[in-house]
Amino acid sequence: xxxxxxxxxxxxxxxxxxxxxxxxxxxxxxxxxxxxxxxxxxxxxxxxxxxxxxxxxxxxxxxxxxxxxxxxxxxxxxxxxxxxxxxxxxxxxxxxxxxxxxxxxxxxxxxxxxxxxxxxxxxxxxxxxxxxxxxxxxxxxxxxxx
Amino acid sequence: xxxxxxxxxxxxxxxxxxxxxxxxxxxxxxxxxxxxxxxxxxxxxxxxxxxxxxxxxxxxxxxxxxxxxxxxxxxxxxxxxxxxxxxxxxxxxxxxxxxxxxxxxxxxxxxxxxxxxxxxxxxxxxxxxxxxxxxxxxxxxxxxxxxxxxxxxxxxxxxxxxxxxxxxxxxxxxxxxxxxxxxxxxxxxxxxxxxxxxxxxxxxxxxxxxxxxxxxxxxxxxxxxxxxxxxxxxxxxxxxxxxxxxxxxxxxxxxxxxxxxxxxxxxxxxxxxxxxxxxxxxxxxxxxxxxxxxxxxxxxxxxxxxxxxxxxxxxxxxxxxxxxxxxxxxxxxxxxxxxxxxxxxxxxxxxxxxxxxxxxxxxxxxxxxxxxxxxxxxxxxxxxxxxxxxxxxxxxxxxxxxxxx
Numbered sequence: 001x002x003x004x005x006x007x008x009x010x011x012x013x014x015x016x017x018x019x020x021x022x023x024x025x026x027x028x029x030x031x032x033x034x035x036x037x038x039x040x041x042x043x044x045x046x047x048x049x050x051x052x053x054x055x056x057x058x059x060x061x062x063x064x065x066x067x068x069x070x071x072x073x074x075x076x077x078x079x080x081x082x083x084x085x086x087x088x089x090x091x092x093x094x095x096x097x098x099x100x101x102x103x104x105x106x107x108x109x110x111x112x113x114x115x116x117x118x119x120x121x122x123x124x125x126x127x128x129x130x131x132x133x134x135x136x137x138x139x140x141x142x143x144x145x146x
Numbered sequence: 147x148x149x150x151x152x153x154x155x156x157x158x159x160x161x162x163x164x165x166x167x168x169x170x171x172x173x174x175x176x177x178x179x180x181x182x183x184x185x186x187x188x189x190x191x192x193x194x195x196x197x198x199x200x201x202x203x204x205x206x207x208x209x210x211x212x213x214x215x216x217x218x219x220x221x222x223x224x225x226x227x228x229x230x231x232x233x234x235x236x237x238x239x240x241x242x243x244x245x246x247x248x249x250x251x252x253x254x255x256x257x258x259x260x261x262x263x264x265x266x267x268x269x270x271x272x273x274x275x276x277x278x279x280x281x282x283x284x285x286x287x288x289x290x291x292x293x294x295x296x297x298x299x300x301x302x303x304x305x306x307x308x309x310x311x312x313x314x315x316x317x318x319x320x321x322x323x324x325x326x327x328x329x330x331x332x333x334x335x336x337x338x339x340x341x342x343x344x345x346x347x348x349x350x351x352x353x354x355x356x357x358x359x360x361x362x363x364x365x366x367x368x369x370x371x372x373x374x375x376x377x378x379x380x381x382x383x384x385x386x387x388x389x390x391x392x393x394x395x396x397x398x399x400x401x402x403x404x405x406x407x408x409x410x411x412x413x414x415x416x417x418x419x420x421x422x423x424x425x426x427x428x429x430x431x432x433x434x435x436x437x438x439x440x441x442x443x444x445x446x447x448x449x450x451x452x453x454x455x456x457x458x459x460x461x462x463x464x465x466x467x468x469x470x471x472x473x474x475x476x477x478x479x480x481x482x483x484x485x486x487x488x489x490x491x492x493x494x495x496x497x498x499x500x501x502x503x504x505x506x507x508x509x510x511x512x513x514x515x516x517x518x519x520x521x522x523x524x525x526x527x528x529x530x531x532x533x534x535x536x537x538x539x540x541x542x543x544x545x546x547x548x549x550x551x
Contacts (some may be wrong), residue, residue, distance in 0.1 A: 102476055
C-alpha cells in the first residue's frame with residue numbers, strides 16, 4: 001500500500017484513537033485506550049494487511065503501555081498502536097492473538113513479566129518464567145525487587 | 147472405570163546448545179505422524195532487556211551483540227539505528243558502507259553454516275565439510291576487518307568504532323572471488339541433485355497464508371513467497387545505493403528455503419563487492435553527546451530475518467525501555483503450521499530449515515512415554531538419513547562424492 005493510501009485509510013480509525021504522532025522517519029504512532037486496542041489492531045492486520053512485527057509492554061509511571069508494532073513493507077512505514085492501561089491494580093487489555101496468531105508468545109511474555117492480563121487469549125500459560133516462580137512478582141515492573 | 151486416552155508425546159529437548167538457548171519441543175505423535183507440537187522455551191532466559199535498562203546508551207551495543215554469536219552484527223546495528231532515530235543523527239557515509247560490509251559478510255558465513263548443517267542432517271556430510279570449509283575464509287576476513295571472528299563490536303551510536311584496515315580492499319575482493327566460485331559449485335551440486343529434490347521438496351511446507359498469519363521473516367518468509375526484506379523495504383546502512391535483488395521462492399518447503407539461502411549468498415557477495423569498490427573516503431563516526439527524550443524503532447535484516455529493536459529514552463543516559471525481537475521468535479512458532487501431519491524423520495529437517503540448528507545437540511532425546519522408547523540425537527539423525535538412503539536406492543542415484551563438487 002502506498003504511503004498516501006495508508007495514511008488516508010488510517011484516518012478512518014480516528015474515532016477510536018486519542019491521538020496520532022508521525023515522525024519524519026516514517027514511523028506512525030496511533031494512541032488509544034486499552035478498550036479500543038484490539039479493534040484498531042484487527043483493522044490494521046485484516047483490512048490493511050500490515051505485517052505484525054512484535055509488541056512491547058512498558059511500565060510507565062502512571063499506567064501500563066502496550067505497543068503493537070506493525071509494518072507496511074511496501075513503504076517501510078512502521079505503524080505502532082500504543083494502548084494505555086490506566087488501571088494499575090488489575091491491568092487488562094484485549095488479546096490480539098485470536099486474529100494474529102503470531103502474537104501468542106509475546107502476549108504470554110508480557111503477562112509473565114508485567115502482569116498484564118490479555119482477555120480472550122487462547123493459551124495464557126507461562127512462557128518466560130519458570131513454573132515455581134512466585135505468583136504476583138513481575139520482573140519487568142519498575143518497582144520489582146529482584 | 148474412567149479411561150483417558152494417552153497420546154504419545156515425543157519430548158525433544160529441553161537442551162539446545164547450538165541455538166544458544168534451550169528449547170523443548172513436545173511432539174504429539176500418532177505412529178510416525180506428528181499431530182501436534184508444543185514449544186517450551188526460556189530455560190536460560192538472560193534478561194537482556196532488563197539488563198539493558200541498567201546500562202548507558204553507549205554500552206548497550208556490546209551487550210546486544212552477545213544475544214547471538216552468529217547475528218552479532220545485526221543486533222547492535224538495529225539498536226544503534228533505533229537510538230540514532232531518537233537523536234536524529236546520521237552517521238557518515240563511510241560508516242554506512244563499513245556497516246554494510248560487515249553485515250553482509252555475516253550473512254554469507256551464516257548461510258554457509260546452515261547449508262552445511264542441513265547437509266549433515268540428511269546424511270550428506272561432504273556438503274557439511276565443504277560448506278564449513280568455504281565459510282572459514284569469511285570468518286578470517288571478518289577477523290581482519292574487525293578484530294573478531296564473531297562479536298565484532300564495531301558499531302556504535304553515530305558510526306563505527308574501527309575503520310576497515312588500510313589496503314585490505316584487494317584482499318577482500320580476491321577472497322570474494324574464491325568464495326563465489328566455491329559457493330557456485332556447491333549450489334550447482336545441491337540444486338542438480340535428484341536425491342535432494344526427492345528428499346527436500348514438499349517437506350515441511352509453510353503456505354504463504356500461514357507465513358503471513360505467523361508473521362515469519364527472513365528466508366523462512368521469502369521461501370514461502372512473501373516478498374519482504376528490510377534491507378530493501380526500510381533501507382538502512384548503504385543498501386539503497388547498491389544493486390542487488392531480493393530472492394523469493396513460492397513452494398514454502400525445505401528445498402525452497404535452501405534455494406533462497408544459497409542464492410542470497412551470491413547477492414551478499416555482490417553487495418560486499420560493490421560496497422568495497424564504492425567505499426567513500428572520510429570519517430567513520432560523528433559525535434553524539436546526548437540522547438534526547440523520545441522513542442525509536444531500529445530494524446536490520448539478520449541472516450534469519452528481521453531483527454527489531456525498540457528504544458525509549460527519557461533524556462537520561464540510560465534507556466527506560468529496550469525491546470528486542472530476534473527473528474526466531476516469530477519463525478519458531480510457525481512449526482505449528484509446517485510440522486503437523488509430517489513424519490518424525492521430516493520434522494528434524496523442517497525444524498532445521500528455519501535455521502535454529504535443531505538436530506546437532508548431544509542431549510537431544512525423544513521419549514515416547516507410551517511405549518517407553520527413547521530416541522537420542524543419533525537416532526533422530528539416523529531416521530532422517532535412512533529416508534535419504536531409501537530415496538537414493540529407489541531412484542538409483544549414486545551418493546554424492548567428494549569429487550562431484
